[in-house]
Amino acid sequence: MGPFGRTRPSLARHGLLAVLVTAALAASGISSAARAADADLVRNGGFEAGLDGWTCTSATTVKSPVRSGASALRATPSGSDNARCTQTVTVRPDSQYTLSGHVRGSYVYLGATGTGTTDVSAWTQSALDWQQLTTTFRTGPTTTRVTLHTHGWYGTGAYLADDVSLTGPGADTGVPPAPPTGLRTGSVTSTSVALSWSPVAGATGYAVYRDGTRVRTATGTSVTVTGLTPDTAYAFQVAAVNDAGESAKSATVTATTASGTGGGSADLPPHALVGYLHASFANGSGYTRLADVPDSWDVIDLAFGEPTSVESGDIRFDRCPAAQCPNVESDADFKAAVKAKQAAGKKVLISIGGQNGQVRLTTTAARDTFVSSVSKIIDEYGLDGLDIDFEGHSLSLNADDTDFKNPKTPVIVHLVQALKTLKAKYGDDFVLTMAPETFFVQLGYQYYGTGKWGGQDPRAGAYLPVIHALRDDLTLLHVQDYNSGPVMGLDNQYHSMGGADFHIAMTDMLLTGFPVAGDANNVFPPLRPDQVAIGMPATANAGNGHVPPAEVTKTLDCLTKKTNCGAYATHGTWPALRGLMTWSINWDRFGGWEFQRTFDGYFG
Structure with a gap:
């Protein structure tokens, strides 16, 4: 793509980097008094509010079995989908964090990316009953957001997750914004629906929900949701987002896609x-x-x-x-x-x-x-x-x-x-x-x-x-x-x-x-x-x-x-x-x- 585009890649194959760190907290020198002020930064880590706060593929919540509370995550990998669930949280730069969660199933992973240092993960080959996975990391000097994830492995059957937490210093983020108003539909095709809404003071972005599932984000006040099925009714909501978190969802609007083949x-x-x-x-x-x-x-x-x-x-x-x-x-x-x-x-x-x-x-x-x-x-x-x-x-x-x-x-x-x-x-x-x-x-x-x-x-x-x-x-x-x-x-x-x-x-x-x-x-x-x-x-x-x-x-x-x-x-x-x-x-x-x-x- 031009002289600044790239350098020629080596043909050496890459390897899988899996880092399990269990002694980082002790090595960091953080005192127990400092740890006492730590907070759990995960939203809906027990999945008591369904998938709220999480972006998932091939996942739902179940009432049984659960590790605690009334619900747990159940996700089903397939031959082309490892049933990944993610959540991005706000963190402090140059700070120590512990990620923990309980899982059941074969080849279940829990990890964090975008740490600014070394991305980490923990996994279990087989957990017939609830097993705790724990890993730690330190954020980079400019890192303010980290993405947490859990996933299974391709074609190995459903896995369960519950009580996911990230403990460490909370960022000084203020309060979440108010929910958006004025959500309305625009152009509707066989595979897409255009949405727009009124701006929200203090919002840095917006999360768009389709039938209760978060499907994309936007920085402005309009978006077109694509990849829809022709002649199908959908319900949409929008939430406002800032560093303090996500607002409640807006009122719901519905739209039915036109007939056609799409593609x-x-x-x-x-x-x-x-x-x-x-x-x-x-x-x-x-x-x-x-x-x-x-x-x-x-x-x-x-x-x-x-x-x-x-x-x-x-x-x-x-x-x-x-x-x-x-x-x-x-x-x-x-x-x-x-x-x-x-x-x-x-x-x-x-x-x-x-x-x-x-x-x-x-x-x-x-x-x-x-x-x-x-x-x-x-x-x-x-x-x-x-x-x-x-x-x-x-x-x-x-x-x-x-x-x-x-x-x-x-x-x-x-x-x-x-x-x-x-x-x-x-x-x-x-x-x-x-x-x-x-x-x-x-x-x-x-x-x-x-x-x-x-x-x-x-x-x-x-x-x-x-x-x-x-x-x-x-x-x-x-x-x-x-x-x-x-x-x-x-x-x-x-x-x-x-x-x-x-x-x-x-x-x-x-x-x-x-x-x-x-x-x-x-x-x-x-x-x-x-x-x-x-x-x-x-x-x-x-x-x-x-x-x-x-x-x-x-x-x-x-x-x-x-x-x-x-x-x-x-x-x-x-x-x-x-x-x-x-x-x-x-x-x-x-x-x-x-x-x-x-x-x-x-x-x-």
Whole structure:
């Protein structure tokens, strides 16, 4: 994704890091007097209020057997779901905590992530009766929130948990906010319901509940709940959140989804946030676990699947080794996180290529190997589809290839055939996205085909025949509007990175269409606005061309409302513009989630 994107990963396999610490409290030197002031920070640790405070998959509460009180958690892992329950709590930095809980069942785990030091877990292979699991950790110097979890193991049967507690210094968090008012429904489709509500003073975010289960969070006062079943009635509530905790839930509103089959691009929210997650390597942005990606991200591209050699077509996805990413999750936890994101209506894709992953499908054998190897990755991890991020010399044109509607260059023809084969194999639900650089797309306005334009770089505009051939199958195109030199817009003026005008001009070309290589008889047709997201770097570290939030807002205002425009005059107004893409989720986390907060603030 550019010179700041990544470093080449080692091929060493990662290991499972399981840390059981039983003597940390004594070693810490914390006195018994100090411990006496500690509090239990877990909300509803005995599950007496159902799953309130917990986010779970495949779980419910039962009245028997229980360890104490009237209820306990019962969760049932399956072949693709370890029945994970999580709760995020507010803690003090640089403080000692003890996590404890009672469990029954086989291979039951209790742990904490995001500690800022070493994430911990305790587990039991077999507990026929209630068994206490205990582990301790110390928070990092800036850690204020930690996520607790309990889960079982795939296909091993139901497990029980009760009396979960986290004891340690409580944060000075004040009081929870008041419950939201004014909850109402907006647009309803076969697979989604739009919700909005009135802001609550003192709230830092909101939790959205569907039929009593917390399904996502929001920083603004609107959200679209996706992944719903057609022709089905749902009940929704919202709670306000701050560091002191969560408010009572709002009044309930109901909505019934429309009839239809759903799936595919229609299953995305009206405005989507797309981000790349460094899954196979580490760099200065740090490793982020898939389960820790905030709910704001609607499409998560796993970076990267790479070829074993440039022309083999054989794509492999090697997750980041523990030597580079000490906090990397196990394969089982990674696959469970994929399922959890999908259950929340998110799309998780494998991204092929990147800065170091050059792929050239020069032969039919390479094409077929590409299809089979990519299918293996999608099937192994249960992914929703594929992102093509071919850079470098992966795509280029032969000298006589001047008609983008009828390409002749083998690497382009074979790629189109491979992607159509994958789409046919997985059907309408298959999500296909592309992330070309401006060089491969908008530069086709000036230069397309080396024969016609006297030796210009044969990569100029080389994505155009691929995009055009797949426009009916393409879910999203998010051109990288960064790491780019000046590019001529439809006003015949050069536009440079660094402000809203560049993004406006580049996006206007996609939504208006343009003559290829200046040929008025050879026009690249416009894409639908719901197919287009604007690619931007999350931070200045992530790539050349970063713009501050105010310029992002100007870009969106101009394209969706035709207000706040600058020097460039657009050829239309597109309120259905799908959204934003960024390199990357990791860099945005490094930058304090500025890009995510800008998107949430604008679209909700």
